[in-house]
Amino acid sequence: MLPDPNSLAGPLDPAPEAGWSAAPPRMGFFTDTSVCIGCKACEVACKEWNDVPTSGLDLLGMSYDNTGALTANSWRHVAFVEQPRPAGHRTPPFAGNPTGGTTSPSSAAVGATTADPVGTEPGVPTGSPEAAARMSAGPEFLGMPGAQPPGRATGAESRSDFRWLMMSDVCKHCTHAACLDVCPTGSLFRTEFGTVVVQEDICNGCGYCISACPYGVIDQRKDDGRAWKCTLCYDRIGAGKTPACAQACPTESIQYGPLEELRERAAARVATLHERGVPEARLYGHDSNDGVGGDGAFFLLLDEPEVYGLPPDPVVTTRDLPKMWKRAGVAALVMAAAAVAAFVGGSS
Amino acid sequence: MSSEHPPVGDRFRRFRDGVAAGRDGGAVESAPGGGAATPAGRAGPDDRGWSPGSRRGGRGGEELRVPEAEFVSYYGRPVLKPPVWHWDIAAYLFTGGLAAGSALLAAGGQLTGRPALRQAGRVTALAAVSASTYFLIHDLGRPARFHRMLRVAKLTSPMSMGTWILAAFGPAAGVAAVAEAAPLLPERGVLGLARRVLPPVGHVAGLAAAATAPALATYTGVLLADTAVPSWHEAYPDLPVLFAGSALASGAGVGLLAAPAAQAGPARRMAVAGAALELTAAHRVETRLGLVSEPYHIGRPGLLMRAARVLTAAGAVGAVVGRRSRAVSALAGAALLAGSVAARFGVFYAGVASARDPKYTVVPQRERVERQREAATRSGD
Numbered sequence: 001m002l003p004d005p006n007s008l009a010g011p012l013d014p015a016p017e018a019g020w021s022a023a024p025p026r027m028g029f030f031t032d033t034s035v036c037i038g039c040k041a042c043e044v045a046c047k048e049w050n051d052v053p054t055s056g057l058d059l060l061g062m063s064y065d066n067t068g069a070l071t072a073n074s075w076r077h078v079a080f081v082e083q084p085r086p087a088g089h090r091t092p093p094f095a096g097n098p099t100g101g102t103t104s105p106s107s108a109a110v111g112a113t114t115a116d117p118v119g120t121e122p123g124v125p126t127g128s129p130e131a132a133a134r135m136s137a138g139p140e141f142l143g144m145p146g147a148q149p150p151g152r153a154t155g156a157e158s159r160s161d162f163r164w165l166m167m168s169d170v171c172k173h174c175t176h177a178a179c180l181d182v183c184p185t186g187s188l189f190r191t192e193f194g195t196v197v198v199q200e201d202i203c204n205g206c207g208y209c210i211s212a213c214p215y216g217v218i219d220q221r222k223d224d225g226r227a228w229k230c231t232l233c234y235d236r237i238g239a240g241k242t243p244a245c246a247q248a249c250p251t252e253s254i255q256y257g258p259l260e261e262l263r264e265r266a267a268a269r270v271a272t273l274h275e276r277g278v279p280e281a282r283l284y285g286h287d288s289n290d291g292v293g294g295d296g297a298f299f300l301l302l303d304e305p306e307v308y309g310l311p312p313d314p315v316v317t318t319r320d321l322p323k324m325w326k327r328a329g330v331a332a333l334v335m336a337a338a339a340v341a342a343f344v345g346g347s348s
Numbered sequence: 349m350s351s352e353h354p355p356v357g358d359r360f361r362r363f364r365d366g367v368a369a370g371r372d373g374g375a376v377e378s379a380p381g382g383g384a385a386t387p388a389g390r391a392g393p394d395d396r397g398w399s400p401g402s403r404r405g406g407r408g409g410e411e412l413r414v415p416e417a418e419f420v421s422y423y424g425r426p427v428l429k430p431p432v433w434h435w436d437i438a439a440y441l442f443t444g445g446l447a448a449g450s451a452l453l454a455a456g457g458q459l460t461g462r463p464a465l466r467q468a469g470r471v472t473a474l475a476a477v478s479a480s481t482y483f484l485i486h487d488l489g490r491p492a493r494f495h496r497m498l499r500v501a502k503l504t505s506p507m508s509m510g511t512w513i514l515a516a517f518g519p520a521a522g523v524a525a526v527a528e529a530a531p532l533l534p535e536r537g538v539l540g541l542a543r544r545v546l547p548p549v550g551h552v553a554g555l556a557a558a559a560t561a562p563a564l565a566t567y568t569g570v571l572l573a574d575t576a577v578p579s580w581h582e583a584y585p586d587l588p589v590l591f592a593g594s595a596l597a598s599g600a601g602v603g604l605l606a607a608p609a610a611q612a613g614p615a616r617r618m619a620v621a622g623a624a625l626e627l628t629a630a631h632r633v634e635t636r637l638g639l640v641s642e643p644y645h646i647g648r649p650g651l652l653m654r655a656a657r658v659l660t661a662a663g664a665v666g667a668v669v670g671r672r673s674r675a676v677s678a679l680a681g682a683a684l685l686a687g688s689v690a691a692r693f694g695v696f697y698a699g700v701a702s703a704r705d706p707k708y709t710v711v712p713q714r715e716r717v718e719r720q721r722e723a724a725t726r727s728g729d
């Protein structure tokens with residue numbers, strides 16, 4: 001049943017493992033956030049091509065990010081990190097230097113409570129005001145995004161140093177995808193390109209994948225009940241085309257191609273950036289020895305992953321599944337033994 | 349787009365009002381949830397239900413203060429998607445366990461000649477397994493597509509395994525319960541034949557149900573643990589034991605409620621064993637996991653876990669001391685059942701709370717990364 005010793009965790013080529021013979025090379029995304037300009041063309045192109053419903057129009061008080069998060073109705077999400085600290089390229093290396101917050105405590109706290117009642121209403125997942133306030137730093141309230149960068153409008157005394165980080169987030173198409181592993185209907189499947197896709201005609205909306213994804217990507221569409229996420233444009237890449245977001249990206253921040261090639265390109269890009277004095281550039285999700293066996297969609301980041309809302313060290317939950325079944329087996333035996341003992345031991 | 353979606357600009361207005369209120373009241377000291385300001389800037393247990401912000405339960409209670417963790421997140425938003433499961437999944441956990449516990453009780457009663465235990469056990473098992481199937485299907489985003497679960501059997505999906513366990517247990521429990529109706533049938537004719545055939549069939553079915561019962565009670569621990577939800581996943585060694593104990597205790601509770609003192613002996617011993625398992629496992633979950641144990645202590649999940657502890661312990665004690673009193677036994681049985689309900693809801697909502705606060709995702713992972721980094725530099729030297 002489980003042929004490859006790495007079938008639950010560790011480096012692996014997922015398409016042959018899933019039973020594809022003569023699979024094409026694994027395809028993926030490399031998202032280089034150092035050139036992202038936050039135009040959101042990827043978000044728009046994705047919605048257009050994949051016919052994704054609207055996420056609602058609103059202002060969230062999170063810099064220029066009014067999408068909020070990856071959800072059932074947002075398969076690309078551009079994150080904006082706005083911080084009162086020296087701009088990116090002069091930022092000292094992370095080591096020993098705590099990362100600043102992204103906004104003032106009060107606006108963060110309030111922003112978190114403007115989220116919708118239950119978890120994953122398209123657009124905004126519920127945040128925790130305390131957590132929001134805790135993570136923020138810097139005394140000034142940045143206010144709603146205006147036409148000018150915040151802090152510039154009201155005179156020199158209110159000016160401060162800023163950095164803006166922008167990052168287009170997407171489903172990671174994990175080598176070991178927890179969503180796929182736990183799906184009880186077989187709706188989620190591994191394509192010949194090594195990507196992970198939901199078949200909407202099979203999904204019954206059990207929601208298991210949503211709790212299983214270590215990145216919080218896949219989500220239930222509320223008025224529909226089923227789970228939705230990025231397909232890495234399965235229809236387009238099957239026809240030899242580039243996914244809509246990568247096609248639309250004006251700065252080539254989103255690059256699409258064979259994963260091997262992308263990994264080489266990414267390593268070269270990091271080296272270049274380090275040479276040019278951007279020591280904080282680092283790759284995320286490129287390592288096939290990480291907790292999910294490497295991501296099919298990986299990133300170049302300019303700060304720690306959690307600054308962008310990414311988990312610092314995600315692990316596929318099914319890595320521990322054999323141990324879990326073992327514990328359940330032991331518990332079941334103990335339970336049976338206790339029941340037997342209750343009836344045979346004792347006189348009454 | 350869903351019809352209940354708030355009108356455009358609603359969130360922004362809430363945000364603006366919130367900021368205005370916050371400015372008057374001083375920095376973080378106001379965090380209105382949906383317009384209604386809550387005291388002292390804490391998001392109270394408002395209409396959002398089990399918000400991780402509802403920390404007040406932990407304040408007055410015990411002194412478990414994990415030092416306030418320093419961490420960074422993206423505007424305080426959760427890294428994970430909180431489970432989209434509703435309370436029906438917590439109810440499913442309870443009814444599934446109750447069905448398993450009662451089926452074991454019934455089989456024991458059947459084999460040792462205690463008809464009261466057998467009857468009560470079989471009837472409860474059928475009722476509980478029907479309820480749990482209802483809850484399971486009702487919670488689906490597309491209930492009409494329930495049968496899609498039956499197109500695959502996947503070892504890596506505890507929900508798939510659970511569906512098959514339920515598919516084996518349910519019919520067996522059903523036949524066993526129906527067999528209890530045999531004495532009500534007329535003695536002659538076709539129904540008379542049924543009257544004679546049913547009891548042996550019921551015996552086989554009852555044993556089959558009891559054989560699958562431990563799997564039904566414990567797989568749910570894996571169901572919760574096999575997720576990215578921090579407080580569930582990290583508790584994986586203990587959740588199946590907790591649920592097994594809770595199932596035994598609730599099954600015993602049924603026996604104590606239904607059986608006369610002469611037949612209730614095994615139910616008493618089962619109550620003590622179940623309560624011991626449940627309390628030990630719960631204690632481990634609440635203390636062993638560091639930061640991700642915290643959601644089991646604070647807020648409403650914490651309250652539920654404490655209630656579960658008190659009720660289960662009281663039920664076990666009552667089961668032992670009440671061996672002569674039908675009333676005390678019945679009270680003990682009710683306490684055990686209530687304790688089991690509280691434990692399931694407590695565990696369920698503690699997990700939900702842990703997924704909603706990015707702290708529980710980021711901090712343990714960050715610590716892991718730092719440890720690895722340290723180890724790497726040390727071995728590099």
Ligand code: SF4
Nearest residue numbers: 171172173174179213
């Ligand atoms: S990021 Fe989440 S949704 Fe995407 S493949 Fe990995 S586990 Fe599945």
Ligand code: SF4
Nearest residue numbers: 183203204206207209
């Ligand atoms: S919600 Fe759909 S895709 Fe997700 S695990 Fe359930 S059946 Fe599979």
